[in-house]
Amino acid sequence: MSASASPIDAHPSASTPIHGLGRMVVDSIVVLGDLFTFGWTLCGWLLIRLPRARVLWPILYEVGVRSVPVVCVTGLFIGMVLAVQTYDTLKQMHFESQIGSVINGTLVKELGPVLAAVMLAGRVGSAIAAQIGTMKVSEQIDALSALGADPVAFLVVPRFLACFLMIPALTMVAEGVGIFGGWFVSTQIYGVSSHLFWTYSDRFVTAFDVITGVFKSMSFGAAIAIIACHRGFRCGSGAEGVGRAATEAFVASFVAILALDFVLALLSIHLLKLLWALGIPVT
């Protein structure tokens, strides 16, 4: 809460754009450092003490089960839109029978994990930040400390575990429903053979794609939980502070999802090449 004056603040008259930029950079580094320290504290508690079932189950239900409808609806429409957008292009090249490989490959490798993560960030991440922020504003976090409970252990660990453990399931649901939506449009509306749809899907989507997709989603879930809880704990005062924390949680989570997606996509391609070079089958 307290912070020592930064070198830039030592010059109160400094108000040029360069000083403003410098202040922004320093502030960003301070926030990132604080975020990593927060994540480190969380890791410590994950090793020391896992939450009680009475605390964890309701959060698992809230994060996992109650996210299923929104993930299903968005997954279904994304799958159908993918079919609509790719069919004409593939038809021009007489490759329309291979539409299953495009839809399923895209959903399993990229859109499924990212879509489930964005839905989780919007529905759960913002709610976590607002909930913890409200607890901070109303002194409930101080009350936890006063009653001998560590706020990180009691509030952050179960939310982290819920996001980390439930997002692979939500990703699978998004992918499954999206694939169904793509199959429905391709076969029932555009008349692509169902047999060819699944044959090409099977040929182009490998076990490696599924595993990397699940791994990606777990990374996204961890990032969403840490960012949302951190924003909640650092929430400003009043309703405005809580609102800002919820917004910041979503925006920061969204940026983190996209950045992580890029890094993990690069890593997975290099890993795939390495596995090929070592002769390890990945299909």
Next chain:
Amino acid sequence: MTTTLNRKTESVPRSFPAAVPAVTAELSNVSHSFGHQPVLRNISLQVCRGETLVLIGESGCGKSVTTKLLAGLLQPTSGDVLWEGRPVRSRNSTEMRRDRLRLGYLFQGAALFDSMNVFENIAFGLRENTKMPESQIREIVFDRLREVGLVDSVGDKRPSDLSGGMKKRVGLARALAMSPDIMFYDEPTTGLDPIMSGVINELILQTQMRRQVTSIVVTHDMTTVRRVADRVVMLYPLGKLASEEPQIVFEGSCHEAFATEDVRVARFVRGSTSTQLTE
């Protein structure tokens, strides 16, 4: 600055072991800032075993911050907080957790956990920190509810279903569940009607008499000051002080607080608004 004999401690004999230090909590040259906003400057304050210390002062003068520092809920920017003569920062996390359980804290808005009902709120500390069987926890929870004048059926209600006065009572029951040695009351009567304020004041007194706890009360309510105080300390906002002036502008008995000629204290205790309207 830290006179401790007063009418209440003189009239009610205490029976504490001789080895236990008389000062239970202490701020030693403590300053605290939020970012670049200083709130407390070089405060030294001792709280003695068994006394009821009342902190008064204008809104924003740092009363709640002072109690949170004394309770170890905030770390001072500089200076030391001591519990029974030992700096809080020298305790490891296990010691800190153990020692903190000797403190009970009634927060300004009661700070009841929204996600739990009243029973779970009161049982929280016991469930988190002890291995008591559920039947014993149940017994303690209902005992505490009755101690603050509430019936057992309140245990099933959610905090959102309670009135302000009931929330304060439940907050007090929760704070008392761990049988603390020191009780902190942060504005216990704020927002309550005069009758409920009187009830809360009586509960503070009853808790003091029954349990012989040390109490630190933050309040603006002069009725509370008159009713419960052994010693009164008044803080003044830093923004209204010159750089060399001490932030504690009054320390003494309740009677002295109402009789003082210091205009800053007199204006506050008598509720004078003559200059405040233009600020």
